Amino acid sequence: xxxxxxxxxxxxxxxxxxxxxxxxxxxxxxxxxxxxxxxxxxxxxxxxxxxxxxxxxxx
Numbered sequence: 001x002x003x004x005x006x007x008x009x010x011x012x013x014x015x016x017x018x019x020x021x022x023x024x025x026x027x028x029x030x031x032x033x034x035x036x037x038x039x040x041x042x043x044x045x046x047x048x049x050x051x052x053x054x055x056x057x058x059x
Contacts (some may be wrong), residue, residue, distance in 0.1 A: 006039055
């Protein structure tokens with residue numbers, strides 16, 4: 001799934017990213033969320049990642 005997130009997240013709009021990553025942040029175990037968070041951070045421009053992380057509360 002972390003491989004696919006590298007392709008999915010850049011093609012999503014802000015709301016879709018927020019829904020997906022925010023939901024993972026709320027529901028996934030911390031060690032699992034960290035893998036997805038790191039994958040998303042690696043594939044997004046810094047300003048776009050920061051906007052989602054701030055809005056979802058994990059910045």
